[in-house]
Amino acid sequence: MTPEPVVAISAIEHFVYCPRQCALIHGDGVWSDNAHTVRGTRAHRRVDSGRHRTERGKRVLRGIPLWSESLGLTGRADVVEVKGKEIHPVEYKSGTRHGLAADLQLCAQALCLEEMLNVDVPIGSVWYGGPRRRVEVRFTASLRRKVMSVVVAIRDQLLTGELPVAVNDARCRECQLLHHCLPGVTSVSRRIEKYMSEAVFGCGT
Ligand code: SF4
Incomplete structure (x- = not known):
């Protein structure tokens, strides 16, 4: 029996943007940078450093590996803030908000953290570098269902090798x-x- 493919959390954003882009990157291994991805890589330099620190009473952990066995998901959190029992993931985006893509990606990170740490993670934040604003995201039941349905769709795409039309x-x-x-x-x-x-x-x- 063919094992079920593990879905990268980053694939969620690609799939929501364009299912063909997701298939090309995660199925066929195609990658190319443009101005947006270069800006994104630059913006991630600090969070990619993996250096943890304490800021205003919270532990700020950077570049944390994530996985969920039950969902077959793997990836990395830019930042996880820890204050007592509160766990708060933060995703960094260099540009501006584009629909639900970042919310879904962040919610997938929360689902992984909940499974890994056996805690509730009800809320996280996305930092948008364009307007330099931090936006809170509540992980509602509806957002969680959307994440799961996108993950199922990506896994189907990987299993069938389907390349959607442009x-x-x-x-x-x-x-x-x-x-x-x-x-x-x-x-x-x-x-x-x-x-x-x-x-x-x-x-x-
Ligand atoms: S159809 Fe091709 S060029 Fe257009 S958004 Fe999708 S992957 Fe990108």
Whole structure:
């Protein structure tokens, strides 16, 4: 029996942005940097240092490895703040908020911490470098369900090796894989393939 693939927490953000981007990065191992990823790497230098410290009565732990056996998830928390029994994950983003992507990624980190430490982690924060604002995120039942459904979808994608058709929309201009993916070409070739299947063989793909 093929073992179930372990899902990287970082794949959640990629999948929410574009399922094809997720398949290319996490299934095919394609990677390319653009201005956004370079900025992100720079912004993460401090949190990637792995240096822990005490700030205003809290222990601030950096670069903490995370996993959940029950969900088949693995990754790393930028920062975990610990004050008494309170555990508070913090995710660093160099830009601005884009929908629920960062909230889902942070909630996945909380689910891992809960399983690893056998504690409740009800709330965390995302630091957005664009507006230089820290935004609190509550890990509601609905957000937790969304994380789990995205993880299931990513695992299915990894198991089947499915490469979704290019979205070919505004997301592509900002996408780090634009030059690998060639969304204009792949979406047109997919339409031709579909047309040929319907016209010649009488069936859709
Ligand atoms: S270029 Fe567009 S379709 Fe291709 S991976 Fe990026 S966002 Fe998705």
